[in-house]
Amino acid sequence: MVVGVTVGFVFAAERxxxxxxxxxxxxxxxxxxxxxxxxxxxxxxxxDVRALEAEGLLDRRHGGAVLPGGFTRESGxxxxxxxxxxxxTAIADLAASFVEEGEAVVVxxxxxxxxxxxxxxxxxxxxxxxxxxxxxxxLAHANRVEVVMTGGxxxxxxxxxxxxxxxxxxxxxxxxxxxxSGSGLTAERGLSTSNMLSASVDRALVQAAAxxxxxxxxxxxxxxxxxxxxxxxxxxxxxxxxxPSHDDRAATELQALADQGVHISVAGPxxxxxxxxxxxxxxxxxxxxxxxxxxxxxxxxxxxxGQRRTHGGHHLPPGPPGSSGGGASSPxxxxxxxxxxxxxTTTARVADLAPRRR
Numbered sequence: 001m002v003v004g005v006t007v008g009f010v011f012a013a014e015r016x017x018x019x020x021x022x023x024x025x026x027x028x029x030x031x032x033x034x035x036x037x038x039x040x041x042x043x044x045x046x047x048d049v050r051a052l053e054a055e056g057l058l059d060r061r062h063g064g065a066v067l068p069g070g071f072t073r074e075s076g077x078x079x080x081x082x083x084x085x086x087x088x089t090a091i092a093d094l095a096a097s098f099v100e101e102g103e104a105v106v107v108x109x110x111x112x113x114x115x116x117x118x119x120x121x122x123x124x125x126x127x128x129x130x131x132x133x134x135x136x137x138x139l140a141h142a143n144r145v146e147v148v149m150t151g152g153x154x155x156x157x158x159x160x161x162x163x164x165x166x167x168x169x170x171x172x173x174x175x176x177x178x179x180x181s182g183s184g185l186t187a188e189r190g191l192s193t194s195n196m197l198s199a200s201v202d203r204a205l206v207q208a209a210a211x212x213x214x215x216x217x218x219x220x221x222x223x224x225x226x227x228x229x230x231x232x233x234x235x236x237x238x239x240x241x242x243x244p245s246h247d248d249r250a251a252t253e254l255q256a257l258a259d260q261g262v263h264i265s266v267a268g269p270x271x272x273x274x275x276x277x278x279x280x281x282x283x284x285x286x287x288x289x290x291x292x293x294x295x296x297x298x299x300x301x302x303x304x305x306g307q308r309r310t311h312g313g314h315h316l317p318p319g320p321p322g323s324s325g326g327g328a329s330s331p332x333x334x335x336x337x338x339x340x341x342x343x344x345t346t347t348a349r350v351a352d353l354a355p356r357r358r
Contacts, residue, residue: 018037121142152167186221192224
């Protein structure tokens with residue numbers, strides 16, 4: 001819960017001091033929450049945050065403000081859960097539609113992956129391997145979903161199991177895909193996080209999967225943090241939300257990621273039908289095909305033609321039609337269609353993000 005007090009009319013200097021105190025108390029606060037507490041518009045709060053950033057007192061993030069020093073500090077779960085909540089919901093709805101009945105997947109720690117887990121509870125025959133207590137809790141009462149927890153040491157700030165125990169429990173594991181989140185995503189370094197132990201476990205999760213799907217709302221695009229978890233050339237797909245029209249940094253980063261071969265799926269306001277994955281008539285996307293309603297619930301940006309993907313330092317050869325896109329899968333695991341093989345849902349909507357020809 002965000003720490004703060006509701007106040008009446010205040011002058012700009014007092015208002016900015018209250019904003020600064022809220023950010024210091026919580027680590028990260030959304031613009032919406034700041035506006036509610038100081039009883040002013042988000043436009044005014046955004047201007048105040050910009051002024052405080054110019055003084056080096058805090059850092060702006062799209063949709064909120066955080067303490068300065070993003071390369072060294074990570075907000076805890078209570079603070080993260082208040083940022084970009086609507087965007088995370090849309091991303092989770094779309095990401096869940098890629099999961100098929102009977103699959104085995106790994107799901108990393110994070111507030112966005114927790115939202116995803118709530119939707120995966122409706123996929124029958126699913127096996128989910130996770131190091132997140134929150135993900136496991138979201139799936140605990142799902143009748144036909146098997147949850148496999150890693151070992152490790154509990155990291156209280158994000159309720160995740162980390163350390164050598166978690167990494168060793170993932171050795172020899174092979175699943176169709178991994179769903180991961182993080183603190184930042186850039187085309188130059190890929191996905192990154194602020195904690196070394198979390199980064200190490202995320203890398204082990206990636207090694208267990210044939211495909212890697214990153215869930216990141218637009219506030220994380222263009223943000224770089226200390227420890228790289230997934231290099232750009234290992235990311236199969238990015239599921240994100242539509243950046244605001246004024247957010248040039250996020251739009252530029254999306255284009256750069258597409259140019260490097262990442263297949264981008266953008267969740268629109270209507271993403272997710274509430275009827276679960278695979279419910280084609282509503283516009284959700286199943287792993288085996290596309291069905292898109294007139295209101296265009298999503299748009300995809302394909303990778304560059306012939307782009308070679310690497311995984312764990314090795315090139316992945318193209319698999320046969322309908323395969324997982326390269327790499328050997330365990331016989332007991334059901335093969336899923338390659339994410340990168342799907343065509344864009346509509347040419348007109350993705351023209352602005354299509355890879356540039358060099």
